[in-house]
Amino acid sequence: MIKNILKILIILIISVVIGNMAYGMYKEIKLNDGPQNILRIDDNKENIENNSLKLEKEEIPNSHKGYAVSSKLTIPKIKLETYVFEDYNEETMVLCPTKYFGPEPNEEGNYCIAAHNYDKENMFNHIIELEMGDEIYLTDNKYGKIQYEVYDVYKVKPTQNIALSQKTNGKTEITLITCSDYSSKRIIVKARRL
Numbered sequence: 466m467i468k469n470i471l472k473i474l475i476i477l478i479i480s481v482v483i484g485n486m487a488y489g490m491y492k493e494i495k496l497n498d499g500p501q502n503i504l505r506i507d508d509n510k511e512n513i514e515n516n517s518l519k520l521e522k523e524e525i526p527n528s529h530k531g532y533a534v535s536s537k538l539t540i541p542k543i544k545l546e547t548y549v550f551e552d553y554n555e556e557t558m559v560l561c562p563t564k565y566f567g568p569e570p571n572e573e574g575n576y577c578i579a580a581h582n583y584d585k586e587n588m589f590n591h592i593i594e595l596e597m598g599d600e601i602y603l604t605d606n607k608y609g610k611i612q613y614e615v616y617d618v619y620k621v622k623p624t625q626n627i628a629l630s631q632k633t634n635g636k637t638e639i640t641l642i643t644c645s646d647y648s649s650k651r652i653i654v655k656a657r658r659l
Contacts, residue, residue, distance in 0.1 A: 482621075525604055535564045535569075550562070552564075567640075574638070577638065601613040617654075
């Protein structure tokens with residue numbers, strides 16, 4: 466009797482693990498390779514400037530866990546709220562997302578943020594769930610809390626650096642980057658300031 470119960474429990478545990486893996490693979494398979502929606506957000510600069518008011522003034526610390534903080538990233542849909550470290554290296558990447566490339570936060574250009582897809586509350590394991598139109602907030606001590614809107618989600622090979630381009634036609638963008646497919650690809654989430 467006990468052996469049968471143990472067998473059933475083991476089968477249930479294995480089923481749950483396989484189900485979670487299958488769901489994650491399904492979400493990744495749905496992603497297209499390469500950018501798809503480069504200019505879908507309104508390009509009217511006056512409209513963007515009028516809607517770019519600071520949402521609220523929030524001071525972020527200059528350091529966290531002994532490392533310089535560049536900004537604070539908040540993504541309500543996936544319940545992510547984390548600091549972004551200024552320096553990109555192995556030590557900082559284990560603790561928090563880091564600035565990978567680009568201008569200062571909330572400045573014109575493409576502010577690129579990289580993080581592992583670890584199953585930790587402050588990492589990028591759930592960015593694959595983001596879709597066009599989702600909100601992202603980036604807070605810094607110069608501009609405050611600024612709202613962005615996702616306009617593309619796709620995968621690239623690690624050698625493809627199109628997502629890092631600073632050619633934004635005068636727009637302010639953020640790019641989230643994490644590994645996928647056992648590090649053979651990168652998931653890219655592109656968002657533009659509203």
